[in-house]
Amino acid sequence: MDKVRLEAFSDGVFAIAITLLVLDLHVPHLESGESLAHALGQDWPSYVSYVASFLTIGTVWVNHHTIFRLLARCDRPLLVINIAFLMCVAAIPFPTALVSRFARTAEASTAAFVYGGTMVALGLLFNALWRYSLRGGLVSADADARGVSGITRSYLAGPVLWCAATLPAIWSADASLLLFAGLVGFWVLSSSFWGREAAP
Amino acid sequence: MDKVRLEAFSDGVFAIAITLLVLDLHVPHLESGESLAHALGQDWPSYVSYVASFLTIGTVWVNHHTIFRLLARCDRPLLVINIAFLMCVAAIPFPTALVSRFARTAEASTAAFVYGGTMVALGLLFNALWRYSLRGGLVSADADARGVSGITRSYLAGPVLWCAATLPAIWSADASLLLFAGLVGFWVLSSSFWGREAAP
Amino acid sequence: MDKVRLEAFSDGVFAIAITLLVLDLHVPHLESGESLAHALGQDWPSYVSYVASFLTIGTVWVNHHTIFRLLARCDRPLLVINIAFLMCVAAIPFPTALVSRFARTAEASTAAFVYGGTMVALGLLFNALWRYSLRGGLVSADADARGVSGITRSYLAGPVLWCAATLPAIWSADASLLLFAGLVGFWVLSSSFWGREAAP
Amino acid sequence: MDKVRLEAFSDGVFAIAITLLVLDLHVPHLESGESLAHALGQDWPSYVSYVASFLTIGTVWVNHHTIFRLLARCDRPLLVINIAFLMCVAAIPFPTALVSRFARTAEASTAAFVYGGTMVALGLLFNALWRYSLRGGLVSADADARGVSGITRSYLAGPVLWCAATLPAIWSADASLLLFAGLVGFWVLSSSFWGREAAP
Numbered sequence: 164m165d166k167v168r169l170e171a172f173s174d175g176v177f178a179i180a181i182t183l184l185v186l187d188l189h190v191p192h193l194e195s196g197e198s199l200a201h202a203l204g205q206d207w208p209s210y211v212s213y214v215a216s217f218l219t220i221g222t223v224w225v226n227h228h229t230i231f232r233l234l235a236r237c238d239r240p241l242l243v244i245n246i247a248f249l250m251c252v253a254a255i256p257f258p259t260a261l262v263s264r265f266a267r268t269a270e271a272s273t274a275a276f277v278y279g280g281t282m283v284a285l286g287l288l289f290n291a292l293w294r295y296s297l298r299g300g301l302v303s304a305d306a307d308a309r310g311v312s313g314i315t316r317s318y319l320a321g322p323v324l325w326c327a328a329t330l331p332a333i334w335s336a337d338a339s340l341l342l343f344a345g346l347v348g349f350w351v352l353s354s355s356f357w358g359r360e361a362a363p
Numbered sequence: 364m365d366k367v368r369l370e371a372f373s374d375g376v377f378a379i380a381i382t383l384l385v386l387d388l389h390v391p392h393l394e395s396g397e398s399l400a401h402a403l404g405q406d407w408p409s410y411v412s413y414v415a416s417f418l419t420i421g422t423v424w425v426n427h428h429t430i431f432r433l434l435a436r437c438d439r440p441l442l443v444i445n446i447a448f449l450m451c452v453a454a455i456p457f458p459t460a461l462v463s464r465f466a467r468t469a470e471a472s473t474a475a476f477v478y479g480g481t482m483v484a485l486g487l488l489f490n491a492l493w494r495y496s497l498r499g500g501l502v503s504a505d506a507d508a509r510g511v512s513g514i515t516r517s518y519l520a521g522p523v524l525w526c527a528a529t530l531p532a533i534w535s536a537d538a539s540l541l542l543f544a545g546l547v548g549f550w551v552l553s554s555s556f557w558g559r560e561a562a563p
Numbered sequence: 564m565d566k567v568r569l570e571a572f573s574d575g576v577f578a579i580a581i582t583l584l585v586l587d588l589h590v591p592h593l594e595s596g597e598s599l600a601h602a603l604g605q606d607w608p609s610y611v612s613y614v615a616s617f618l619t620i621g622t623v624w625v626n627h628h629t630i631f632r633l634l635a636r637c638d639r640p641l642l643v644i645n646i647a648f649l650m651c652v653a654a655i656p657f658p659t660a661l662v663s664r665f666a667r668t669a670e671a672s673t674a675a676f677v678y679g680g681t682m683v684a685l686g687l688l689f690n691a692l693w694r695y696s697l698r699g700g701l702v703s704a705d706a707d708a709r710g711v712s713g714i715t716r717s718y719l720a721g722p723v724l725w726c727a728a729t730l731p732a733i734w735s736a737d738a739s740l741l742l743f744a745g746l747v748g749f750w751v752l753s754s755s756f757w758g759r760e761a762a763p
Numbered sequence: 764m765d766k767v768r769l770e771a772f773s774d775g776v777f778a779i780a781i782t783l784l785v786l787d788l789h790v791p792h793l794e795s796g797e798s799l800a801h802a803l804g805q806d807w808p809s810y811v812s813y814v815a816s817f818l819t820i821g822t823v824w825v826n827h828h829t830i831f832r833l834l835a836r837c838d839r840p841l842l843v844i845n846i847a848f849l850m851c852v853a854a855i856p857f858p859t860a861l862v863s864r865f866a867r868t869a870e871a872s873t874a875a876f877v878y879g880g881t882m883v884a885l886g887l888l889f890n891a892l893w894r895y896s897l898r899g900g901l902v903s904a905d906a907d908a909r910g911v912s913g914i915t916r917s918y919l920a921g922p923v924l925w926c927a928a929t930l931p932a933i934w935s936a937d938a939s940l941l942l943f944a945g946l947v948g949f950w951v952l953s954s955s956f957w958g959r960e961a962a963p
Contacts (some may be wrong), residue, residue: 172777174372248820253817382579399661568838582783603877621846
């Protein structure tokens with residue numbers, strides 16, 4: 164299994180999962196006398212979820228490449244971890260749909276837990292991917308040592324932060340969903356500014 | 364993040380979004396005594412929307428490549444702008460479904476506003492992509508200066524024209540939808556004729 | 564617009580359209596007392612349509628590559644014809660769903676006409692693609708002249724045969740659908756046997 | 764038809780089919796007084812099916828590449844067998860949906876038969892692909908002879924084991940579904956441990 168093909172397959176799954184999010188945007192059924200503008204307005208959690216999940220998958224895709232660019236080769240166990248990881252990525256439209264549907268109901272906390280739980284699982288598998296690569300000697304010998312340890316630290320933060328943002332859903336789903344949005348916003352902004360250096 | 368991979372990912376999103384449009388074509392539920400031919404005929408706004416959105420995404424895809432062919436390299440902020448841009452492209456099946464569903468109802472204006480608004484947002488992000496590339500020095504040094512300024516002018520026209528085509532929806536949704544169709548037709552025809560020179 | 568990217572984008576649309584066909588296979592709603600086996604058995608037109616449309620898109624994909632392998636370059640009008648052609652390919656899941664749903668009802672003829680009509684349109688655009696390439700001088704100079712004229716003849720047969728298979732739907736939708744299946748079977752078998760020579 | 768393009772197209776179908784599995788995860792409709800947590804818990808066969816089908820398609824994808832890496836060239840009949848094979852791969856979301864829907868009903872056996880039958884068909888076509896390649900002289904001359912005969916043996920086991928796991932559904936659908944899960948687990952684990960050697 165060569166690295167190029169593994170990346171191309173992963174990219175395909177990322178591109179499809181990110182585009183399938185649009186299927187969670189539903190044409191509203193109007194109640195009698197209701198205007199379309201009102202119905203669309205009521206549906207705002209769908210649009211926020213769409214944006215948040217789109218940016219999340221986009222960010223994860225960028226980080227996935229950051230890892231693979233550092234790998235010199237790949238082996239079967241890495242392949243299996245990568246498939247489990249993609250299984251979480253491809254599942255994201257489902258918790259997104261749950262949050263869209265239940266965000267403003269009494270069941271919002273459960274939806275927030277499923278969403279946050281998926282992200283924690285994703286983060287853990289991402290760390291598994293990276294740590295297996297490090298221990299298995301798959302990382303390219305000429306990879307910058309400081310960059311490598313920086314990645315180890317910053318990727319560890321992912322599941323910890325998602326976990327911290329999910330727990331408040333016990334008391335308030337809204338708090339949790341706001342923290343999710345904050346996390347996504349922070350990653351998008353930080354990756355724009357940190358990553359200022361151009362890649363040829 | 365290398366340019367080739369960014370283009371391949373973008374192409375994937377374009378190809379999926381354009382193909383998902385078919386999901387807005389629905390098998391009709393026949394009223395008792397209604398013929399299938401009649402039901403399909405009633406559904407003509409779906410087919411017009413399918414064609415218009417397909418050609419729009421196709422045209423945007425061509426322009427996206429025109430930009431990327433001129434870039435020498437890319438950086439993180441460009442990547443983030445590109446993800447926001449793809450978020451609009453991938454969303455197109457949703458306003459298309461709204462127009463298909465509400466084109467001949469009292470809510471047609473709202474549907475036209477959402478469709479036009481998506482296109483204006485798409486156009487603005489497209490300009491952001493191009494202007495950031497210009498200012499950030501990402502455009503290849505040997506790019507033809509006249510070609511570059513021609514692109515700047517013609518890409519600016521996009522959101523302005525979509526905006527101008529959307530506003531009449533205040534008075535008449537039909538006028539607005541006709542203008543949308545006209546814009547798409549104009550871009551398709553002009554890109555066939557202007558672009559006569561062959562690319563090797 | 565370079566040829567490699569145009570082919571990759573077309574391949575993406577082919578792969579997605581062919582895979583979306585599975586969405587026309589529906590989990591049946593059982594009537595009270597009905598067995599799943601019976602309900603699935605009643606749904607046989609769906610499975611036949613799935614197989615026929617899958618093989619059709621597969622065959623069209625093979626022919627699309629046959630053309631592009633012979634092209635030395637491509638230009639803007641070719642690009643526009645290709646997008647119109649892909650618009651037909653991407654639409655195939657819709658007439659497939661119509662035939663699946665209405666094959667054994669009084670509306671079968673209309674469904675057969677829509678299916679056949681889509682295939683005729685596809686065939687005509689395919690011929691347009693090829694003839695434009697020939698006249699526009701896009702075909703590689705070292706392409707085998709006999710091969711080229713063989714393609715011209717055999718591609719012309721496509722829309723003519725689909726048209727001939729569609730017309731009997733005026734009298735009998737079943738006859739028409741059987742002819743469609745026959746056409747697909749013929750192309751699959753003939754391309755297996757004719758194409759015996761290996762491509763490196 | 765060159766090998767690279769055939770692999771890229773197959774990869775596309777694999778990536779899309781594997782990602783479409785998420786469409787079988789449905790946002791539950793809550794009965795009055797029912798909690799979302801309870802409704803999601805009731806739906807566990809969907810999540811097990813999602814994981815099993817995802818890992819199955821992932822494993823099949825790995826094996827597909829193992830074959831194609833050994834091929835020196837490909838011809839038209841191989842192409843046709845490959846399309847028939849992909850037709851089974853792309854269909855997997857349908858039996859997955861059947862099992863998700865009927866796993867805990869009186870119709871579970873029928874659903875298990877359809878799922879198992881699809882896998883048997885997939886396994887037979889996979890063997891056809893490999894055996895045709897061997898007999899047709901498509902396998903690269905420098906392929907390791909012991910590796911080749913190992914593949915022949917291990918690929919034969921696939922349809923035999925799926926068949927053996929499907930038959931118990933006559934008596935107990937649950938037994939059959941457990942065996943399916945066992946098969947998938949076995950392949951995932953064995954491919955992680957057997958395949959320890961790194962591929963450059």
